[in-house]
Amino acid sequence: xxxxxxxxxxxxxxxxxxxxxxxxxxxxxxxxxxxxxxxxxxxxxxxxxxxxxxxxxxxxxxxxxxxxxxxxxxxxxxxxxxxxxxxxxxxxxxxxxxxxxxxxxxxxxxxxxxxxxxxxxxxxxxxxxxxxxxxxxxxxxxxxxxxxxxxxxxxxxxxxxxxxxxxxxxxxxxxxxxxxxxxxxxxxxxxxxxxxxxxxxxxxxxxxxxxxxxxxxxxxxxxxxxxxxxxxxxxxxxxxxxxxxxxxxxxxxxxxxxxxxxxxxxxxxxxxxxxxxxxxxxxxxxxxxxxxxxxxxxxxxxxxxxxxxxxxxxxxxxxxxxxxxxxxxxxxxxxxxxxxxxxxxxxxxxxxxxxxxxxxxxxxxxxxxxxxxxxxxxxxxxxxxxxxxxxxxxxxxxxxxxxxxxxxxxxxxxxxxxxxxxxxxxxxxxxxxxxxxxxxxxxxxxxxxxxxxxxxxxxxxxxxxxxxxxxxxxxxxxx
Amino acid sequence: xxxxxxxxxxxxxxxxxxxxxxxxxxxxxxxxxxxxxxxxxxxxxxxxxxxxxxxxxxxxxxxxxxxxxxxxxxxxxxxxxxxxxxxxxxxxxxxxxxxxxxxxxxxxxxxxxxxxxxxxxxxxxxxxxxxxxxxxxxxxxxxxxxxxxxxxxxxxxxxxxxxxxxxxxxxxxxxxxxxxxxxxxxxxxxxxxxxxxxxxxxxxxxxxxxxxxxxxxxxxxxxxxxxxxxxxxxxxxxxxxxxxxxxxxxxxxxxxxxxxxxxxxxxxxxxxxxxxxxxxxxxxxxxxxxxxxxxxxxxxxxxxxxxxxxxxxxxxxxxxxxxxxxxxxxxxxxxxxxxxxxxxxxxxxxxxxxxxxxxxxxxxxxxxxxxxxxxxxxxxxxxxxxxxxxxxxxxxxxxxxxxxxxxxxxxxxxxxxxxxxxxxxxxxxxxxx
Numbered sequence: 001x002x003x004x005x006x007x008x009x010x011x012x013x014x015x016x017x018x019x020x021x022x023x024x025x026x027x028x029x030x031x032x033x034x035x036x037x038x039x040x041x042x043x044x045x046x047x048x049x050x051x052x053x054x055x056x057x058x059x060x061x062x063x064x065x066x067x068x069x070x071x072x073x074x075x076x077x078x079x080x081x082x083x084x085x086x087x088x089x090x091x092x093x094x095x096x097x098x099x100x101x102x103x104x105x106x107x108x109x110x111x112x113x114x115x116x117x118x119x120x121x122x123x124x125x126x127x128x129x130x131x132x133x134x135x136x137x138x139x140x141x142x143x144x145x146x147x148x149x150x151x152x153x154x155x156x157x158x159x160x161x162x163x164x165x166x167x168x169x170x171x172x173x174x175x176x177x178x179x180x181x182x183x184x185x186x187x188x189x190x191x192x193x194x195x196x197x198x199x200x201x202x203x204x205x206x207x208x209x210x211x212x213x214x215x216x217x218x219x220x221x222x223x224x225x226x227x228x229x230x231x232x233x234x235x236x237x238x239x240x241x242x243x244x245x246x247x248x249x250x251x252x253x254x255x256x257x258x259x260x261x262x263x264x265x266x267x268x269x270x271x272x273x274x275x276x277x278x279x280x281x282x283x284x285x286x287x288x289x290x291x292x293x294x295x296x297x298x299x300x301x302x303x304x305x306x307x308x309x310x311x312x313x314x315x316x317x318x319x320x321x322x323x324x325x326x327x328x329x330x331x332x333x334x335x336x337x338x339x340x341x342x343x344x345x346x347x348x349x350x351x352x353x354x355x356x357x358x359x360x361x362x363x364x365x366x367x368x369x370x371x372x373x374x375x376x377x378x379x380x381x382x383x384x385x386x387x388x389x390x391x392x393x394x395x396x397x398x399x400x401x402x403x404x405x406x407x408x409x410x411x412x413x414x415x416x417x418x419x420x421x422x423x424x425x426x427x428x429x430x431x432x433x434x435x436x437x438x439x440x441x442x443x444x445x446x447x448x449x450x451x452x453x454x455x456x457x458x459x460x461x462x463x464x465x466x467x468x469x470x471x472x473x474x475x476x477x478x479x
Numbered sequence: 480x481x482x483x484x485x486x487x488x489x490x491x492x493x494x495x496x497x498x499x500x501x502x503x504x505x506x507x508x509x510x511x512x513x514x515x516x517x518x519x520x521x522x523x524x525x526x527x528x529x530x531x532x533x534x535x536x537x538x539x540x541x542x543x544x545x546x547x548x549x550x551x552x553x554x555x556x557x558x559x560x561x562x563x564x565x566x567x568x569x570x571x572x573x574x575x576x577x578x579x580x581x582x583x584x585x586x587x588x589x590x591x592x593x594x595x596x597x598x599x600x601x602x603x604x605x606x607x608x609x610x611x612x613x614x615x616x617x618x619x620x621x622x623x624x625x626x627x628x629x630x631x632x633x634x635x636x637x638x639x640x641x642x643x644x645x646x647x648x649x650x651x652x653x654x655x656x657x658x659x660x661x662x663x664x665x666x667x668x669x670x671x672x673x674x675x676x677x678x679x680x681x682x683x684x685x686x687x688x689x690x691x692x693x694x695x696x697x698x699x700x701x702x703x704x705x706x707x708x709x710x711x712x713x714x715x716x717x718x719x720x721x722x723x724x725x726x727x728x729x730x731x732x733x734x735x736x737x738x739x740x741x742x743x744x745x746x747x748x749x750x751x752x753x754x755x756x757x758x759x760x761x762x763x764x765x766x767x768x769x770x771x772x773x774x775x776x777x778x779x780x781x782x783x784x785x786x787x788x789x790x791x792x793x794x795x796x797x798x799x800x801x802x803x804x805x806x807x808x809x810x811x812x813x814x815x816x817x818x819x820x821x822x823x824x825x826x827x828x829x830x831x832x833x834x835x836x837x838x839x840x841x842x843x844x845x846x847x848x849x850x851x852x853x854x855x856x857x858x859x860x861x862x863x864x865x866x867x868x869x870x871x872x873x874x875x876x877x878x879x880x881x882x883x884x885x886x887x888x889x890x891x892x893x894x895x896x897x898x899x900x901x902x903x904x905x906x907x908x909x910x911x912x
Binding site for chain 2: 032035037039040042043044046047048050051061087088089105107108109110127129131150152153154278339340341342343344345346349350399400
């Protein structure tokens with residue numbers, strides 16, 4: 001892929017000291033916790049945004065908060081850039097390193113520290129996967145609500161960095177609504193605790209600022225999150241439509257009429273085919289668009305809510321309605337949906353967009369997206385969180401063909417601009433990362449960005465934390 | 480994923496195949512979550528995605544294998560949990576097979592490793608040599624503690640520890656010939672005698688033959704068959720593996736042509752995964768490609784075959800079984816329900832241990848070559864199995880039986896031993912501690 005998104009120029013002063021830096025880091029970390037040979041570094045050169053790659057200077061895999069602090073203290077002393085990494089599942093390139101950076105990977109910090117049912121909280125190390133939290137409390141009737149599709153693999157640290165969402169966030173909110181406290185290491189190695197076990201903390205909502213800061217304000221090493229009691233029952237229902245526009249307008253009316261199901265997910269025909277090939281969930285294959293609507297509660301509550309939704313769906317020309325008949329079937333319906341991005345690999349390479357639009361604009365944006373894609377001669381599969389208006393067009397292309405790749409990237413940029421112009425924003429849940437950085441001026445004015453950068457600089461005056469991301473390279477404060 | 484192979488590189492069919500596999504990977508990272516070594520070590524280089532990247536880098540650059548790559552590929556159990564998880568359909572099995580062959584061809588291991596691997600490859604696939612070695616190991620056992628403290632001898636000390644204290648004599652079940660159906664004949668199958676299993680647990684195939692003939696199935700124990708080749712295949716010794724595969728293909732094709740075969744029955748799921756892959760392993764051999772594909776299509780795990788026989792439901796017995804699904808069963812062959820349904824229908828109460836997707840650490844010769852990781856995984860597996868509070872453990876692979884038995888006091892049997900008992904056989908002798 002042509003390198004249209006630039007990384008910061010590597011600091012020659014850092015590259016020149018490479019051997020000394022590695023020697024020093026080795027002193028700060030236990031054996032087996034530092035990767036410094038070229039062979040071992042290459043696999044860390046990218047995350048799930050594979051179009052861009054940079055081999056880092058070194059990878060540190062600390063086992064404790066104190067080790068994270070020691071590495072950060074050292075890096076800030078010498079002005080060495082640092083890129084935090086959870087499971088490396090970012091779709092916006094949030095964990096892609098740069099050649100003069102030390103990657104700090106949290107994968108060895110994967111212990112659940114405390115489960116407190118009285119306060120309904122769990123405290124975990126940052127490298128614990130999202131799903132591990134729910135699994136750890138499931139037998140006691142609880143779960144952790146935000147559920148990014150990559151929840152099997154992605155870590156809570158990464159979720160906090162990107163303020164991740166997921167299908168069930170329609171009802172329960174995204175990461176920031178479910179995060180109560182963090183232990184965090186600042187750029188200079190200072191360890192701070194923000195928030196706690198209560199629903200609100202005194203003074204400024206610094207936790208709110210940290211959640212979604214993309215690893216630029218510090219490295220979270222522990223998190224305390226809310227646990228939610230599982231509902232009496234849940235039931236995903238499939239609604240098939242003969243056009244994407246009908247499905248889109250149905251979603252808008254459901255939400256507009258004040259109904260909040262747990263999830264409303266959208267798949268168009270290409271996406272249905274892709275997901276069915278992997279999960280064999282029994283999705284209807286003869287429709288143009290599919291909504292997965294999940295309701296929960298007592299049997300009566302589910303019935304009542306479903307009846308209202310079915311009424312609305314009928315008005316929008318629904319052609320198929322199917323309720324899942326068993327827990328196994330429900331699990332398969334979600335397995336297919338949550339594997340959609342990876343399963344796309346069966347047919348093509350892809351880049352995944354993450355624009356969010358007001359629901360009234362959903363049908364319009366879907367239609368325009370199709371036109372943009374056609375204009376570039378590409379293909380698209382749409383699979384997204386419709387209830388939140390959080391769109392994920394997957395632009396299909398051939399990464400081995402540089403021209404195709406350039407077209408895909410250009411189409412993606414057009415689609416994101418479209419989302420902003422429709423009154424939405426660049427990113428719903430994947431973060432800005434490197435992918436959307438240069439589009440930030442389409443969303444914000446330079447004055448807006450200056451204020452955001454001032455907040456960032458209050459935490460990291462040296463700009464060593466994940467520095468190539470989020471803010472366009474031009475217009476940054478002078479070093 | 481982007482690849483940069485040259486047309487000249489892609490002219491090699493092995494490289495071309497690996498390139499096609501790599502192109503399917505979208506680097507989503509899902510595979511890391513269910514990889515036993517990543518979960519244990521927390522380093523992406525010890526995960527499928529990391530290994531895929533290491534292999535890609537090595538093959539693209541046409542580089543000989545080096546210590547860094549070998550270290551992380553060697554730590555792979557080949558459990559194939561990643562293939563169950565992968566939404567994109569990346570065939571990690573064939574990619575890592577290619578990498579292992581490349582390592583074997585281009586990398587000179589340290590003397591100790593070469594020695595250990597040569598001994599394993601020369602002994603394990605041959606029942607008579609293996610039996611002799613186990614007898615010698617019994618005599619040598621008092622030395623295990625000492626040997627494990629000497630770095631050069633450590634692996635041999637580990638082997639001594641794994642050797643059973645009692646060694647059965649050669650089993651009648653392994654003698655070639657035809658075992659007639661006891662009632663009206665409803666099928667005809669060949670059975671793989673194999674290599675290590677008849678030495679360690681001859682009772683498994685004895686139970687299988689008893690059960691099948693009692694159910695009206697004629698069982699052929701073919702002359703001239705041997706190890707399926709999996710053990711050496713996983714060490715990257717491809718020629719040795721293909722010799723084994725061709726020999727077995729010849730034997731089974733002869734048996735099929737002589738009297739017809741409904742299936743080739745395999746009672747060790749590790750072997751089953753490999754035999755079902757013969758068609759692929761021999762695809763470039765014009766003399767064998769078709770025959771090997773025919774053999775792979777006939778290969779059935781014993782539980783897969785029994786599931787087609789519509790066995791009558793038996794009365795419930797007051798025995799709870801923790802069913803341990805071998806990786807080669809659930810990930811390699813995707814057989815997940817049949818063994819449990821058979822056990823339930825046979826009257827047993829079946830429980831699934833937590834983290835059932837994680838390997839027990841046996842993985843062929845892995846528990847000998849990677850004893851530390853193997854021991855960690857064994858402890859985790861045993862903890863999860865014991866938490867079920869079942870009376871007995873059932874599984875379908877000899878490697879798992881040997882591995883788990885050294886970590887728990889719970890009795891462990893092959894699924895087919897319980898089924899034989901439930902359908903009219905003798906009560907199986909529980910393993911002696």
